Amino acid sequence: MARHFDPATMWCVVQDHTRNRCRWWVVNDPTELKTFAHQATQAHSVRVLIGQYSISSPQWKSVPLREGGEYADIEYFRSQCIDIDIALYSERDANLLFGGSIGVAWRRTYRSEGIDPEPLYRWFHRFKRQWWKMMDPNFAPVYWGTAVRYEIPFPYPGSAAVSYGVVQRCLSGDLRLKVASYVYDIVTTEQAKAYQQMRRQLQCPEGKVWCRRCNGRGEIYLQRDHAIHLCLACNGSGCVSEEFCWCVRCEGSGVVWVPRADGGIETEDCPECGGRGFVVSYASK
Known part of the structure; x- marks a missing residue:
């Protein structure tokens, strides 16, 4: 810097x-x-x-x-x-x-x-x-793995971390981990690709799919108050029913692109669902 x-x-x-x-x-x-x-x-x-x-x-x-x-x-x-x-x-x-x-x-x-x-x-x-x-193109931050939703004691105060090795241990059954933070593991790009392939083995239960609003993390970061919140679409589980009714306007992302006065574009909360990714009446589905 x-x-x-x-x-x-x-x-x-x-x-x-x-x-x-x-x-x-x-x-x-x-x-x-x-x-x-x-x-x-x-x-x-x-x-x-x-x-x-x-x-x-x-x-x-x-x-x-x-x-x-x-x-x-x-x-x-x-x-x-x-x-x-x-x-x-x-x-x-x-x-x-x-x-x-x-x-x-x-x-x-x-x-x-x-x-x-x-x-x-x-x-x-x-x-x-x-x-x-300044970023090294030979390395990539690995962020996935938040679908592993089991609690274990963890030494980091107020947060937990998922590394490449941790996911390997989860898949082998040696470790159960609850992810509740934004901590990255910096690995080579080849390891990052392998990590994402491994994550695909951590599937949602039968009849459910990854939540579109939080991408399976169970939490979302809101820029408006610079804070992490529980995802209301999946209630923090990372998965929703295959029949879950997403907002048609934003397709579950919670945001839409809007034009700026200077000719550019920026994102804002979807006016149809208020940034939730689904319409309130669908919450019980």
């Missing part, structure tokens, strides 16, 4: 939950980012906000602490920055990579604050293309 950070034109702040949840570190030099590139015990440990001075300087607000006093927190929307959730390796298993993300808020959120989001969006798409170029 340091190669994309130019302190002359850009600003950067970092929140590291493993050090202090109530503090933002201001980064003035790209080499300082190495301070936060450490192994972590949980996902979403390190959050990086990066912005361009030509768009907006960082905006701050005072937030009171329960134990007294206050701390300076970022005004996220008014700062108009790119939000980077750094992917970090687990200390317990170097083969597992906690899933990171890169993004900005919805356009409508900025507009509700009286902010034109287009300059930020144009920069974000340029920045994202540069980010993708």
